[in-house]
Amino acid sequence: MKCCVCKEREATVHLTQIAGDKIQKLDLCEECARSKGVNDPTGFSLADLLLGLGASQEMEQAAAATKGGELKCPRCGFTQADYKKAGRLGCPDCYQTFAEGLKSLLKTMHKGPRHIGKAPEQLRRHLDFKRHLAQLQRQLAQAIETEDFEQAAVLRDEIKHLTAKPAPASAPRK
């Protein structure tokens, strides 16, 4: 059996790992096993490697389904073929370039498709501001609909006050 990473040397390290409800099998040669840090407590690259290899297949299928042409990141020049080889992306923008192919993969890999954890503080303040504003606008629309003009005036003032202040941070690049 050939090593599933280099596809050259004979595989001598056979690994089975259960992640979630999936059983993953991996056959590596000594060299790739070592370089990928198999059983390395600080690296964890085995799981990453396994999932990364799965990702390249997903991306291929997605590309085939959409247009058939090979995708290439306009910023860093990274291609799907590169992903297949490395199991890693090229740059932060690659997430946009390969968004389609990654979508279903992220869904099976993770708990949810959206990040709900920590965010850089500047951005957090910006988000709170936007969320607050949206909430006021919703309330205003409702007040107008129920013809509660007194409440609508209060809300309008509040929105004016809020937007008069400069926003805490400009929206960062997504």
Added chain:
Amino acid sequence: MNIHTFLAPPAETARRTGPHDRIVLSSRVRLARNLRDFSFPGWAKKAERLTVVDLIRPAVEQLPELAGCFSESMDKLSALDKQILVERHLISREHAARGAGSALALNREETLCVMINEEDHLRMQALRPGLQLRHAWEAVDAVDSQLEQKLNYAFSLELGYLTACPTNLGTGIRVSAMLHLPGLVLADQINAIVQSVSKLGLAVRGLYGEGSEALGNIFQVSNQRTLGETEPAIVERLEKVLTQIIEHEDNARTNLLEQRPKILFNQIGRAYGILTNAHIITSKEAINMLSFMRLGADLGMFPATARALTDELFILTQPAHLQRLHTGKLSADERDLVRADMIRERLKTMERPTPPPPPAPSPAAD
């Protein structure tokens, strides 16, 4: 600065204590971060990687948490230095393989370690002895919050922190603990535990050895998913599971003592016999035997000092640590000799294990 004089001697690290450290050897929380304007290290050209190191390294060195830290470019460290760091579980093997364009910063207490240009631009980890996941998370969170003010992180509203591998996307967090579970292994319950933990989206693997084989009964439990869950939720989930594993291990030890004491004493007695008498011992055998000796210490079959000693030997008998004590380059066969010599010497005054007295029959039998 020299990494050998910087690192605490194994005798000292083996004496570090924490909650539940009979079973939980250490807790670790790692965050992965990348800079917005640069390619990930695996794809970036060397010049770009050097630029990234020049940006990140000063920011890291200025952190109060890293005052007086050991900070070095990976090409300035010898292969042996790097191997020592790997054996101490401070850097990954992947990072050890890197040279110019990658760097490392380690604080005085060896509780914070930052890898620059490993798989991601930044991989910062907080380490604590025993079960202290929350403390480790708070420590690494604080470091991250300071760094975000100086560095432009790659972050997306939808996907969170962008990482080189999609498996780390979102929070970029990896929460893990190293567990010593000889009771569950001897009681043949370890596979059931591994299976049920895996179903919870957590990974369990042996720390030493290959594949499903776990040397020294040491296992590592960590989260697999990083997106769609908050960091505190991940930490809490892992903590809950670990608390249960600790309970199972405790129960397994109690049951073995009560129902199959001979199996237990046999393993511990043989481990003692081999360690104190062998003249040739591989790293694999040493780890396995030391594990049972540690169990014996936990059960009171050795004097109280025995546990710190076994933990010290866990480190000292690793290949690079052995090599460090010798001037000439040791072959693997020679290492097995000097390893056996060292263990015999260190255990010279260690008394034979004495089985604990059988528990007195309690009047209120249950």
